[in-house]
Structures are given as structure tokens and as C-alpha cells.
Amino acid sequence: MDEKELLEFFHSLDRSFFIDGVMKKYAELDEPLPIGFGQTISQPSLVLEMTRLLAPEKSSRVLEIGTGSGFQTAILAKMSKEVFTVERIEALMKKAQKRLEALNFSNIRYKTGDGSMGWKEYAPYDRIMVTAAAGVLPDELVNQLANGGRMVIPVGPPDLQELKLISKTEDGRIYTETVGLVRFVELKGQYGWR
Numbered sequence: 001m002d003e004k005e006l007l008e009f010f011h012s013l014d015r016s017f018f019i020d021g022v023m024k025k026y027a028e029l030d031e032p033l034p035i036g037f038g039q040t041i042s043q044p045s046l047v048l049e050m051t052r053l054l055a056p057e058k059s060s061r062v063l064e065i066g067t068g069s070g071f072q073t074a075i076l077a078k079m080s081k082e083v084f085t086v087e088r089i090e091a092l093m094k095k096a097q098k099r100l101e102a103l104n105f106s107n108i109r110y111k112t113g114d115g116s117m118g119w120k121e122y123a124p125y126d127r128i129m130v131t132a133a134a135g136v137l138p139d140e141l142v143n144q145l146a147n148g149g150r151m152v153i154p155v156g157p158p159d160l161q162e163l164k165l166i167s168k169t170e171d172g173r174i175y176t177e178t179v180g181l182v183r184f185v186e187l188k189g190q191y192g193w194r
Contacts, residue, residue, distance in 0.1 A: 065115035066131035070096030116189035132187035
């Protein structure tokens with residue numbers, strides 16, 4: 001991954017473009033902000049950190065679970081070949097798609113549905129970015145990760161989760177590493193909090 005290109009694009013991206021109404025004025029703050037429907041736009045420093053951990057390449061096909069505002073989607077689309085993004089809430093997806101098309105991204109595919117099941121049709125993916133917290137690691141997502149691939153996902157209970165980096169070796173073995181503590185909204189569906 002080209003760190004310089006990532007930083008340049010990250011700092012050129014106007015976060016307020018991805019936020020509506022009264023919250024726009026807080027776009028410069030390095031903290032999560034509400035975007036409606038009980039969802040948030042993550043704090044910018046965490047978006048950057050998670051992108052670094054994921055380390056998308058120019059040849060990567062990336063699955064993103066939780067489109068949200070489209071902010072993280074834009075960064076993934078800039079740094080990789082193709083992004084497949086899944087969002088549960090149709091109104092959020094429509095807004096995000098409009099924003100991303102306004103930024104002239106043409107390498108993104110959009111799906112409204114249960115992200116915890118991934119997007120089987122286009123699997124396997126070189127990278128998987130999950131921007132909502134799972135109660136346990138979703139088998140479906142691990143299965144849709146290509147050999148040699150990486151996945152970044154928050155896993156744990158509602159109040160605090162472990163940010164995990166999942167690596168799949170070329171021969172299909174799975175390695176899990178905890179890289180920090182985070183607090184995300186719930187990944188709804190089969191792998192949410194019970």
C-alpha cells in the first residue's frame with residue numbers, strides 16, 4: 001500500500017461532505033458523529049488506522065461491511081481496484097451512493113442487505129473491512145476472504161470491542177491478532193450482540 005497516497009487522499013477528503021445538517025460543523029473533530037438511524041461516521045484517525053491495517057493494494061478486491069456515510073468507502077475505492085460495499089439501511093446506502101458518484105468513483109458496487117453474511121456472489125475478496133461490531137467472528141466473512149487476504153473487524157460486547165486483524169495464509173490457515181480496543185455500533189444480523 002502506498003502510505004503517501006493514502007495520507008494525501010485522506011487529508012484532501014472533506015469529511016463534512018459525508019455529514020448532513022447540524023452535525024456538519026463538527027466534521028473537523030477527531031471523533032465519531034451521528035449520521036442518523038443509530039449509526040455513526042467513525043473518527044477520522046480510526047478510519048486511517050483501520051485502512052493501514054487492511055493495507056489494500058491497487059489490485060485488491062475489497063468487501064466493505066457497513067457503508068454508512070461512504071467516507072471509509074471513498075478511501076477504500078481510492079486505494080484498491082474494486083470495492084463491494086454492503087449497507088443494511090437503504091436510506092444511508094442511497095445517500096452514500098450519491099456522494100460517491102458525485103466524487104466520480106466508478107469502481108464501487110452497492111448492495112443493501114445483511115452485511116454479516118458478506119456478499120457471496122463476488123467472493124473471494126482480497127480484503128474485508130467491517131465497520132460494525134460483531135459479537136463473534138462471522139464464519140461467512142472468514143470463508144469469503146481469499147487466501148493471502150486480510151480482514152479488519154471489531155469483535156466483542158456492546159461497551160468495548162477488540163479490533164482484530166484476521167490474516168489468511170496462502171494455504172488457507174487463519175491467524176487472528178488483536179490490535180486495539182474500539183467502540184462501534186452493532187453489526188446487525190446473525191453475528192450481532194445476543
